[in-house]
Amino acid sequence: MRSIKEYIDLFEKNINSFVPAADHEQSDMREMMLYSLDGGGKRVRPVLCMAFCELCGGRAENALRFAAAVEFIHTYSLIHDDLPCMDNDDIRRGKAASHIRFGEANALLAGDALLTHAFDLIARAAEDGQVSASAVVQAVAVLSRCAGMNGMIGGQYIDLATEGIKVPVDSLYLMDLYKTAALIKAASQLGCIAAGADADKIKNAGEFADKLGLAFQIIDDLLDYEDENASDKVNEKATYPELLGVQEARNLADKYTEQAINSLALFGEHAEVISAFADQLLHRTN
């Protein structure tokens, strides 16, 4: 197993190669896609994808395209989420949001292109012989379901539908499970799938990711809570710190992280790298 930093380096080194050149000479599509992909994210999903692949006996290199596919979907969701009709955020990771930089229509298209290209990358992993055709079927199924109407997009929908409404904690749990945990689950499970892991491992990786995703979203909300200008506050979105208070929310994040780590038992001692990553995400400050 490599270190978290090594996974991130491997991913960053390859990211440019995952976005094709535009056939049409006047197209800036590639530039727009890379602008948002290069946004300095934490690469949580690619790291988990590659780490689970190695944990299941595969090579991280063979999970690179799956890792990129999940990151492409994460990135498109941020672009669309920042649009004026959604959260209307002008700044993303300290730089101009895509629609501020390229205009709304182009940001919409760049997001659509990233989402579409995620599946191109998955198919390419089989075309290049990195994974089997049946692994591609599994990966497409998991990714499209985790990212779709009963996954991430479903979570965004609930998020919008409940703006300004004081929802119960149960609804918040479900929303976070869809909106955030689902794609982290896809990343973890795609790593296992790339390694040809059995159903038990894929299931356990999913349980880990559900809990990690919940903890991750609570920490996000806590960090936002301390930021006066965060759009969640402006848009009156319900969050754990709002509903439970800061201390109780932090306790919940601790609990979910512990549960996540406990669900790694099946993977043996090498799972330490992933446990340490979960812990690092729990104590992050941005």
Add this chain to the structure above:
Amino acid sequence: MRSIKEYIDLFEKNINSFVPAADHEQSDMREMMLYSLDGGGKRVRPVLCMAFCELCGGRAENALRFAAAVEFIHTYSLIHDDLPCMDNDDIRRGKAASHIRFGEANALLAGDALLTHAFDLIARAAEDGQVSASAVVQAVAVLSRCAGMNGMIGGQYIDLATEGIKVPVDSLYLMDLYKTAALIKAASQLGCIAAGADADKIKNAGEFADKLGLAFQIIDDLLDYEDENASDKVNEKATYPELLGVQEARNLADKYTEQAINSLALFGEHAEVISAFADQLLHRTN
């Protein structure tokens, strides 16, 4: 081979089953997706997908999910295209556009969900044993490339970038090839792939679809040209009738349709159903 009407009936009978129920009881995602899918389109892409499947010796039923996948992508593209930041069309096929009916944010999400679910459907075709895992790899590759930055989305990008600019006929040709022909190509080729056809047939189906797609877009432009309120005119988009005049544009559509039909020689006499369909599309009035 069935008739065009039988393909359409088969597709319409199954369309509801392709959109899953929402897991979350308060979600209207399914309703929003079906609203646009039920919009009374011509089902050009599903018909071609099923017809090419039968032409290559497969069963139309086994191409249904592939056919739906392409129609889902076509439908999402219309929803996003109608948004205020794009063509700003309030009416689609005689009823309120998605963003007028459900609001901009929901229309954006419904489009994203349709695009994402297209790939779920493709994976499901293998899970249900209708096609092989390697057919899924091929289908995901073809669909994501035809729909992506060097396909349909690339065409939309050029369309936007050239608004108000008097482009040469060459640029129009490329734009139509990307924007319109690419997805018709995906539909035709996915039909072949569902039947396990060889590379020659897949290639020929693609050549047919390129020409048909070009003719299809010219007829669209001609019909729009006669409609005072069409958004293309309001948005000052270049089209063949604008550049070449009505008669010359119609001659070009005739020529492309003839070329399309000629490229069906490899498929034998049963290709008549598809030739007749091409002819019907050339002479349509809406």
